[in-house]
Amino acid sequence: xxxxxxxxxxxxxxxxxxxxxxxxxxxxxxxxxxxxxxxxxxxxxxxxxxxxxxxxxxxxxxxxxxxxxxxxxxxxxxxxxxxxxxxxxxxxxxxxxxxxxxxxxxxxxxxxxxxxxxxxxxxxxxxxxxxxxxxxxxxxxxxxxxxxxxxxxxxxxxxxxxxxxxxxxxxxxxxxxxxxxxxxxxxxxxxxxxxxxxxxxxxxxxxxxxxxxxxxxxxxxxxxxxxxxxxxxxxxxxxxxxxxxxxxxxxxxxxxxx
Amino acid sequence: xxxxxxxxxxxxxxxxxxxxxxxxxxxxxxxxxxxxxxxxxxxxxxxxxxxxxxxxxxxxxxxxxxxxxxxxxxxxxxxxxxxxxxxxxxxxxxxxxxxxxxxxxxxxxxxxxxxxxxxxxxxxxxxxxxxxxxxxxxxxxxxxxxxxxxxxxxxxxxxxxxxxxxxxxxxxxxxxxxxxxxxxxxxxxxxxxxxxxxxxxxxxxxxxxxxxxxxxxxxxxxxxxxxxxxxxxxxxxxxxxxxxxxxxxxxxxxxxxxxxxxxxxxxxxxxxxxxxxxxxxxxxxxxxxxxxxxxxxxxxxxxxxxxxxxxxxxxxxxxxxxxxxxxxxx
Numbered sequence: 081x082x083x084x085x086x087x088x089x090x091x092x093x094x095x096x097x098x099x100x101x102x103x104x105x106x107x108x109x110x111x112x113x114x115x116x117x118x119x120x121x122x123x124x125x126x127x128x129x130x131x132x133x134x135x136x137x138x139x140x141x142x143x144x145x146x147x148x149x150x151x152x153x154x155x156x157x158x159x160x161x162x163x164x165x166x167x168x169x170x171x172x173x174x175x176x177x178x179x180x181x182x183x184x185x186x187x188x189x190x191x192x193x194x195x196x197x198x199x200x201x202x203x204x205x206x207x208x209x210x211x212x213x214x215x216x217x218x219x220x221x222x223x224x225x226x227x228x229x230x231x232x233x234x235x236x237x238x239x240x241x242x243x244x245x246x247x248x249x250x251x252x253x254x255x256x257x258x259x260x261x262x263x264x265x266x267x268x269x270x271x272x273x274x275x276x277x278x279x280x281x282x283x284x285x286x287x288x289x290x291x292x293x294x295x296x297x298x299x300x301x302x303x304x305x306x307x308x309x310x311x312x313x314x315x316x317x318x319x320x321x322x323x324x325x326x327x328x329x330x331x332x333x334x335x336x337x338x
Numbered sequence: 339x340x341x342x343x344x345x346x347x348x349x350x351x352x353x354x355x356x357x358x359x360x361x362x363x364x365x366x367x368x369x370x371x372x373x374x375x376x377x378x379x380x381x382x383x384x385x386x387x388x389x390x391x392x393x394x395x396x397x398x399x400x401x402x403x404x405x406x407x408x409x410x411x412x413x414x415x416x417x418x419x420x421x422x423x424x425x426x427x428x429x430x431x432x433x434x435x436x437x438x439x440x441x442x443x444x445x446x447x448x449x450x451x452x453x454x455x456x457x458x459x460x461x462x463x464x465x466x467x468x469x470x471x472x473x474x475x476x477x478x479x480x481x482x483x484x485x486x487x488x489x490x491x492x493x494x495x496x497x498x499x500x501x502x503x504x505x506x507x508x509x510x511x512x513x514x515x516x517x518x519x520x521x522x523x524x525x526x527x528x529x530x531x532x533x534x535x536x537x538x539x540x541x542x543x544x545x546x547x548x549x550x551x552x553x554x555x556x557x558x559x560x561x562x563x564x565x566x567x568x569x570x571x572x573x574x575x576x577x578x579x580x581x582x583x584x585x586x587x588x589x590x591x592x593x594x595x596x597x598x599x600x601x602x603x604x605x606x607x608x609x610x611x612x613x614x615x616x617x618x619x620x621x622x623x624x625x626x627x628x629x630x631x632x633x634x635x636x637x638x639x640x641x642x643x644x645x646x647x648x649x650x651x652x653x654x655x656x657x658x659x660x661x662x663x664x665x666x667x668x
Contacts, residue, residue, distance in 0.1 A: 133557050157563030169554035170418035171608040181551050185563035192547075217607075237562070 082145040084109045084241055084273035085130065089139035092125055092297075099125045101297040102139070107273050109240075112264060114288030115277040117317060121294040123277040127243045130275065132156040144240060157185035161234035163244045163263065167226065169218060175229050176214045179205055182236030201236050207266055208232035224255040231263050241273045249279035257283060281335050285309065286327065293317050309333040344605050345612050352400075352623035359630040360388070360396045364637050367392075390525070398523040398531070399629040399643075400622035402584045403594055405535040407621020408614060409577040410595020411602070412542050415549040416573045417469075418556075419480050420600070420658055424581045425592030427483060428490035429574075432464025433457045433582035434515065434590055435494040442501045457586050461578035464490050469570070517642030518591035520629050527587045531580075538580045542614055545572065550609055591644050593651020594621055600654065624650075 085107040092100040100122045107113055115123045128134045129141055132148055141148045144159055161182070169178070182204065183197040205211040208231040218226060227248055234242060247263065248256040260276075264287050267274045278284035284291060285305040293301040293308070295317055301308040314322040320337050327334035361367045365387050367375075375385045406424065413422040424430050436457035443449040471486035472478035478486075495516065502512045542549070548569055552559050556566045584591070598621040606612055628646040635641060 128557070131561050133560050152563075153560050153565055154563035157561060160561070162561040164557065167554070167558065170420065171415070171550075171553050171603065173550070173554070173609050174607070177550065177609040178554070181554065181558075181562050184547070184551060187547070233562075 082142070083107060084111065084144060085275070086142040087130075087140070090126075090129065090141055091138040092122075092129060092134065092136075099297050100129075100137075103294075103297075103299055105292060105299070105302070107275060109273055110268075110271045111290065112267070112274040112276065112288045114284035114291045115275060115294065116281055116284055116291060117294035122297040123294055124245050126294070127162070127245050127275065127277060130241075131160055131162040131243055133162075154185050157237060157239075159239050160241045160243060161237040161239045163230055163234055163242065163247045165246045165249060167230045172217045172219045174214070175210055175216055175218060175221070175232075176201070176205070178218060178229055179210070179214075179232045179236050182233040185237065200238065204232045204235035207235055208262065223251045224259055227251070227259040228262065231259070231266065234263075235266060235270075239272070241275070242267045244274065244276035246277050246279045253280075256280070260287065281314075282327070285332050285335070286330050305332050309335065341606050341610060341612060345616060348605075348616055348619050348623075352619045352626075355623045355626055356396060356400055359399075359626045360392050362630055362634050363392060364633075365392075394525050394528055395520050395523045395629070396626055398528055398587065399520050399626045401528065401531055401535055402520075402588055402591065403598075403625025403628075404618035404622035405531075405538060405580045405584060406591065406594040406625070407598035407602075407617040408535075408539055408542055409581060410621075411599040411614065411617045412545075412549060412573045413577060413595065414599055415553040415608075416570055417478065417483065418553045419478075419483055421480060421484050421596065421655065423593065423596035424577055425491075425590065426596060426655075427487035428464040428468045428494065429461045429578055429581050430585055430590045430592065431491040431494035431498075432467075433461035433578070433585040435464075435498050436460030436582065437586045438498045438501050438515075442505050445505050453586055454583060457582035458578055460494070461582040461585075462574060464494060465574040465578055469574075513642070515589040517644035518589040518647075519632075519640065519642050520588050521633070521640055523587065531583050531587060534580045534583050538576045539614065539618065541572070541576050545569065546614060549573070553608070589642075589644070591625070591647055593647045593655070594625055596658075597651050597654045598624055600658070 083106050085105065087103055087105040090100055090103040091098055103126060115126065117123050125134065129137050130143060130148065132151065132153055135149045137149065148156065179201050180193065183193060183201060186197065187193060202211065205214055208228045210225065210228050210232050213221065213225065218229065221229065244263065248259040251259065260283060264274065276288070290302065290304055291308060292299060293313065300316060301313055309324060311322055311324060314320065314335060323336045323338050325334045325336060357369065357372065361369060361372055365384065367388060372388065375388050379385065410423045413424065413427065414420055436459055437453050440451055440453040440456040443451060468483065468487045468490045469478055471490070472483040474482070498516070499512065548564055551562060551564055552566060552569055559566050598617055602613060602616045602620055606616055629643050632641040632643045632646050
């Protein structure tokens with residue numbers, strides 16, 4: 081049994097300069113990694129590479145012992161669920177339809193959904209608490225309800241890894257905290273390995289096992305919040321002066337931007 | 339239950355329309371006479387007019403309308419673009435160029451190459467050209483796809499005009515060709531077209547679930563295990579196949595594939611099981627109605643059918659274009 085993910089010397093370029101310049105990262109099974117860095121530091125790119133969206137990378141990205149670039153989309157989707165920042169279907173769909181998308185990697189070419197698939201969809205909708213509005217149209221939902229719908233879709237994939245790209249950054253702080261917490265609690269309950277890009281550093285500190293800081297496509301710090309979070313690092317990452325206190329709720333560092 | 343009722347109304351309505359439309363025309367039939375002709379097959383001139391001219395024409399209109407609506411539905415979902423339609427994204431113009439090129443080669447160079455094959459080839463070329471011209475950073479936005487479709491259509495239509503005038507010195511037939519007409523349709527045309535329409539319909543049934551996933555975004559489609567390029571390729575191919583045959587029979591008919599899927603979605607929603615069949619029925623009924631207007635409004639003179647569909651379709655296009663969310667989600 082190998083690690084959840086092993087990334088070695090990963091480089092990526094969109095054609096005008098490198099976005100990632102040699103990333104190394106090992107993710108243990110069941111571990112939650114919080115990904116931090118400024119906009120444009122390469123967080124989204126890293127997640128999209130692991131998800132199999134960007135396949136023309138250099139270096140090695142192995143997920144559960146399989147090299148991503150040589151694994152089919154279908155096979156990857158059975159292992160990895162991806163929660164984007166926004167999920168906006170062009171045409172309006174019912175919540176149930178969207179959650180059922182999560183079963184796509186398991187459906188045979190000619191065969192439709194089985195009773196087992198429908199059972200899993202219902203279970204996922206219960207877990208993410210969207211079953212109450214499963215027949216409603218996505219466009220009629222609030223921001224938080226939409227994100228829960230997307231969480232239910234990810235759960236229905238029954239994978240082993242969850243990728244989150246600033247999943248709830250556009251919601252107000254209360255809802256953002258709540259939705260992210262729901263996703264991570266469910267992930268821990270199911271022992272999923274998680275790599276999550278965060279917008280809010282304190283949210284990342286309180287929810288992750290380890291933090292990975294990116295700047296200009298390089299890893300500048302990796303470790304638990306107690307080990308790595310300090311004023312100098314914050315200055316380097318965010319180019320801002322900070323003051324670090326102890327969070328009275330969880331005894332972890334609390335970053336105050338001054 | 340409500341959608342089952344709506345579906346039954348559509349089914350009965352379109353069958354009734356088919357029957358009713360076949361009675362109108364330069365020669366008028368009563369419904370009882372139509373029944374008698376269909377059952378008894380008498381050897382009269384009127385019966386022959388009905389069975390060999392009127393009936394195939396109405397049925398052909400229905401089949402082409404159905405196939406165009408299904409094509410539009412497939413393109414709109416797969417390209418996540420509410421304005422997509424085989425006419426608008428240039429597939430029809432490409433098919434028309436292929437067909438005319440084949441006639442041209444035969445007329446001018448005595449070189450015979452299958453009209454359908456050449457038509458299919460250029461329909462596909464047009465589809466991929468339009469798509470890749472519009473594509474930026476992994477996806478084609480709603481408006482840029484439409485723009486590139488318009489340009490590709492212009493290009494192929496200009497080439498058609500050039501070939502036609504060069505070979506035949508004749509603009510009149512060109513006019514009917516480029517705006518579509520169902521006059522002179524025979525049973526052979528129906529036999530030729532039906533298998534392709536059926537293949538497309540069945541393949542789209544199988545692909546439908548995946549098309550709806552594509553409509554939620556390509557990156558999303560990848561993360562639930564689909565291969566977007568392959569699905570787009572399959573949909574382009576199937577649409578090009580039916581549209582190129584349709585064009586070789588009836589010329590360019592626009593907007594059916596644009597308008598009908600929206601009407602069906604308003605009634606049934608996007609993800610209804612009945613969606614595809616409803617598209618066929620409503621699309622078929624729509625084109626039958628348009629063709630009936632085309633051949634009866636100024637009888638005995640005929641209007642090109644594309645003029646009627648455009649009259650209905652253009653306002654719908656403008657309405658959709660003006661709706662902010664459509665463009666915003668590009």
